[in-house]
Amino acid sequence: MSPWLGAALGAAILIIGVFAWRAERESKLLLRRLKAAASELENLQMAFSRFAPDEVIERIIAEGVTDFGEKKEVMVLFADLVGFTALSENLEPRVLVGVLNGYFERMSQAIGDHRGYVSTFIGDGILAFFGATDPNPWQGDDSVHAALAMRAALADYNRELASRDLPQLLVGIGLHRGTGVVGLVGSQRLKEFAFVGRTVNVAARVQDLTRQFAVDIILTETLKQTVDPSFPMRALPDTSVKGVEKPLAIHALD
Amino acid sequence: MASMSQIEWEPCLLTQHPAPELERRFARETGRPGQLMRFFEGSPWTADTMLRVSVQIMTFVRIDPNLVDQVGLVVSQDNSCRFCFGMQRAFLRVLGTSEKRIARLEQDLLTGDFNPRERAALDFARRVSQSKPLTSASDLVPLREVGFSEEEIVELAGLIGMHLFLNRMSTFVALPPQRMEDFPDHWWMRIIRPLIAVKFRRMRHRSKPVALLDSEKTGPMSAFVNALDGLPMARDLRLMIDRLWGSSSLPPRTVSLLFAVVARALDSTRCQQEAKQMLLEQNFAEADIDQVLTHLSSPILSEIEALLIPLARETVWYQPAQIQRRCAELQSQLPHEQFLDFLGAVSLLNSLCRLGVIVGMRA
Numbered sequence: 001m002s003p004w005l006g007a008a009l010g011a012a013i014l015i016i017g018v019f020a021w022r023a024e025r026e027s028k029l030l031l032r033r034l035k036a037a038a039s040e041l042e043n044l045q046m047a048f049s050r051f052a053p054d055e056v057i058e059r060i061i062a063e064g065v066t067d068f069g070e071k072k073e074v075m076v077l078f079a080d081l082v083g084f085t086a087l088s089e090n091l092e093p094r095v096l097v098g099v100l101n102g103y104f105e106r107m108s109q110a111i112g113d114h115r116g117y118v119s120t121f122i123g124d125g126i127l128a129f130f131g132a133t134d135p136n137p138w139q140g141d142d143s144v145h146a147a148l149a150m151r152a153a154l155a156d157y158n159r160e161l162a163s164r165d166l167p168q169l170l171v172g173i174g175l176h177r178g179t180g181v182v183g184l185v186g187s188q189r190l191k192e193f194a195f196v197g198r199t200v201n202v203a204a205r206v207q208d209l210t211r212q213f214a215v216d217i218i219l220t221e222t223l224k225q226t227v228d229p230s231f232p233m234r235a236l237p238d239t240s241v242k243g244v245e246k247p248l249a250i251h252a253l254d
Numbered sequence: 255m256a257s258m259s260q261i262e263w264e265p266c267l268l269t270q271h272p273a274p275e276l277e278r279r280f281a282r283e284t285g286r287p288g289q290l291m292r293f294f295e296g297s298p299w300t301a302d303t304m305l306r307v308s309v310q311i312m313t314f315v316r317i318d319p320n321l322v323d324q325v326g327l328v329v330s331q332d333n334s335c336r337f338c339f340g341m342q343r344a345f346l347r348v349l350g351t352s353e354k355r356i357a358r359l360e361q362d363l364l365t366g367d368f369n370p371r372e373r374a375a376l377d378f379a380r381r382v383s384q385s386k387p388l389t390s391a392s393d394l395v396p397l398r399e400v401g402f403s404e405e406e407i408v409e410l411a412g413l414i415g416m417h418l419f420l421n422r423m424s425t426f427v428a429l430p431p432q433r434m435e436d437f438p439d440h441w442w443m444r445i446i447r448p449l450i451a452v453k454f455r456r457m458r459h460r461s462k463p464v465a466l467l468d469s470e471k472t473g474p475m476s477a478f479v480n481a482l483d484g485l486p487m488a489r490d491l492r493l494m495i496d497r498l499w500g501s502s503s504l505p506p507r508t509v510s511l512l513f514a515v516v517a518r519a520l521d522s523t524r525c526q527q528e529a530k531q532m533l534l535e536q537n538f539a540e541a542d543i544d545q546v547l548t549h550l551s552s553p554i555l556s557e558i559e560a561l562l563i564p565l566a567r568e569t570v571w572y573q574p575a576q577i578q579r580r581c582a583e584l585q586s587q588l589p590h591e592q593f594l595d596f597l598g599a600v601s602l603l604n605s606l607c608r609l610g611v612i613v614g615m616r617a
Contacts, residue, residue, distance in 0.1 A: 134571055135387060137518055137519065137521070138567065228548075228549035228551060230551065
């Protein structure tokens, strides 16, 4: 082989090598960007999962579906802090928000531990559903277990608040069973996963009755019929609530 | 869809104990390091079941092994099993699947561009894995439309079931995922990858159809086992199920109760009926069965059953860290063998109850 041919071959190999190296570098760069974009998408999906169940998010991503609804029987839990408005007027705003966030954190945990889905916080109120997302033949018992867990978690939290010289919290919880529609509800700009139906209103009204009967948890007869009879319950007088024709049969959970 | 890097995972619940014979058998039959067996030493049934299932996910009769490997990755991701995902990912990398391809499976599953057979198989795998609700005949239509034969569909479903078992078992005891997640990216791994690939390919083998013996066609859950007749996994499943119901650590009525609870959670009429029949034969009154299944509690339950029954329903759909914490609580209340056998039992029952659709195909 002539020296010129050898040199030309060497140069060709070098050029190919340089091109290959650049191509490899660019490919790695693109892969890194792709990974970063995918990671961003994952983070976005995680953030979304706080607003709607995983199945709903997947459906939106895969099918672009945003208008869907499904009729379901659901257990509704409505919780509200008793006398919090007055309390809030006596606390520094930052302290108030801290106390409230600590409360929401613990209550959400108690609800999630029992397969409930926290739909929304309304002021100092919590609206949660059982059976709205996954199929769950034990959703009635789960809702009662969750209410009991919330009671226990609040007792713990109150001990913590007392140690910090902060006021005690009192909660009223209303539980009801009924059918309604679950789906993504809202405007083009703002949608939320929600349960729509009279059941929510009734649960909220039942929650109001906790003040009248000086108890912390009340469930309706409709729900009681489906839950474990070994839960400690006692009947309260049938009571009329706004929006319901007949007086409601209700029970306190001891 | 779970983002694997962000899934909360508790420390492993099990300590490793040398199990030379099991380790050798595992390495011989799967081509993978046998150390995994060290976690399951102390429970002969669970260790044997882990081993048999690990072999079966590498045994193929008609289906394309490459497709099933991808299905394994997707199912592991769907179940948020970091251990299995890491293992499956490493396996695919060693066998030559590009990082780009794996990234597509991992991150772009819902909208990614897959060929029609892959898309149908991956979608079906996720449907079986999630089972909200259980798969039905209509879920088989997309598979048939892209040319899957009836035998291929049954085999695919069976293999998905095997992966589901491994996902659950590995998640419940929180097998450490870190080693598997880092494994394929080591520099030395890149050098020896071709050698390991040769070994893996040899272990991942084609098998001839294997028919069940007449004596193997009866017993608990025989409809499921018989639906898989012709596949080697059917004979192994028969053995695993028979040994489960003959377990020394879990009485048959406890296993039947677990079966009934998992079936009820998944709303499987077929499984609920079979479980109920088993319980009636074990002198359970119908009202007691209804009480247990309606409220997951009853005065008739033994102390151990009262612990296991509520947890059995938690194993149907779960968040890894949450179920791992629940399993850790249980671990402190049970003897080691019973603890592992319970987790193995619910893992197996969850897998089988999700396969009702193939029973319908063979009926």
